Amino acid sequence: MEPTDAAPRTQGPATRLVIVANRLPVRWSDEGEEGGRWIPSPGGLVSAVGPAIAQRPGDAAWIGWTGAATEEEPFEVDGLHLHPVAMSDDEKVLFYDGMSNGTLWPLYHDKVVPSEFHRHWFDGYKRVNRRYAEAAAAAAGPEATVWVHDYQLQLVPGMLRELRPDLRIGFFLHIPFPPPEVFQALPWREQLAQGMLGADLNGFQTPEAAANFRRLTMRLGLAEAHGDESVVAGDRVVRACAYPIGIDVARYEGAAHDRETTERARDLRARLGAPHTVLLGVDRLDYTKGIDVRLRALKELLDEGSLNPATVTMVQIAQPSRDDVEAYITLREEVERLVGQINGDHSRVGFPILHYIHQDVEFEELMAMYRAADVMLVTPFRDGMNLVAKEYVAARYDLTGSLVLSEFAGAATELADALLVNPYDVDGLKAAIVRAVSMPPAEARERMERMRAAVEANDASEWADRFLRDLAADRERVTT
Secondary structure, three states: OOOOOOOOOOOOOOEEEEEEEEEOOEEEEOOOHHHOEEEEOOOHHHHHHHHHHHOOOOOEEEEEEOOOOOOOOOEEEOOEEEEEOOOOHHHHHHHHHHHHHHHHHHHHOOOOOOOOOOHHHHHHHHHHHHHHHHHHHHHEEEEEEEEEEOHHHOOHHHHHHHHOOOOEEEEEOOOOOOOHHHHOOOOOHHHHHHHHHOOOEEEEOOHHHHHHHHHHHHHOOOOEEEOOOEEEEOOEEEEEEEOOOOOOHHHHHHHHHOHHHHHHHHHHHHHOOOOOEEEEEEEEOOOOOOHHHHHHHHHHHHHOOOOOOOOEEEEEEEEOOOOOOHHHHHHHHHHHHHHHHHHHHHOEOOEOOEEEEOOOOOHHHHHHHHHHOOEEEEOOOOEOOOHHHHHHHHHOOOOOOEEEEEOOEHHHHOOOOOEEEOOOOHHHHHHHHHHHHHOOHHHHHHHHHHHHHHHHHOOHHHHHHHHHHHHHOOOOEOOO
């Protein structure tokens, strides 16, 4: 059945908290009784928002797409009301592949590849955003709180404000927000900014991103300055400030301490040839992550003898991502060419210097890698936060290990004791890798201790609680 633009039918009571995200927090598994069942999806958003939902048993709903083109009736999983948003294959191409990931994603990540601007993409984006807004309006009870997430749904807050002015609306952007000079290239800049101004509270990963949004709204003439973290849009005060997202620290620390993880890590190092030093990279295969530059740095260090291939091994996880997009195909070819060169020039029979894995990795295996790695390389060209950096720190309960971190990742604001690098500077990256490999244990311990304190002070529960507390605060109005 083709989806329509009408507000979807709802079942069950209207709820006090509604989460709106591109995807539902569950996925269909064919394994199970009676032909299959819905199971929780992995992901940072699910684990971050989960505690807030758990505090409201039976009184929370989640609006999102199932990932399929078919329509689904609302259903319930573990007391959470789930409202699927229908999306045809053609709409997915326009809304998700096109406007979200062909226009906004590269623009917000410093245009590492050029953005494309197509009117039919934006028309599809607007139509799907309207459908999400209508679903949220139907699911929310009187004066409920609605929390909208990420760049795919930037029009939803404004649309929802028109449909339900009684609601308390929050929006959180998980990726960077660019400077006004970059954002203004968008032909639909006013519509997207107006959409976000529909929220009472806009959250960003860094103070820089929040300031960029405030400056944009004033430059476009859509708002006026109001204090340090707010703007006035019409008669409403809209807050825009930083809420750096955290991880489920207890989950990662618990898994790191697990005996099976310890055994897996020990076995992994043995299978790698028992090297003195293990380097690790864990990324999606995305052009924003800087994987190719990282591998060039490794190649040069090996070529010039600054790293000894007999004592150093690297594991690079490159999880599949948008394999049908030209920019990603080109990146994969370049990465795999570098992998071949490095291994061809420096490996021994049975002991490759670089282990490249282009597939998804289970949580248990990932934890073993975090425990086995002496140096973690997180070097994106631009990243909203990058939770991998925090996950590695949480796993290092013994205060060993070093983190090389891009200064253009949001995590760098909190993890200032990492070895911060400019990922465009190959020589600087090489120097940081050598320093991490040779760092005295006492210095590594001091740095890791401070980074762990920062990660523990702002875990996922604290992040969600702080955002929702601020969103619940009394609205401020401006009379003219």
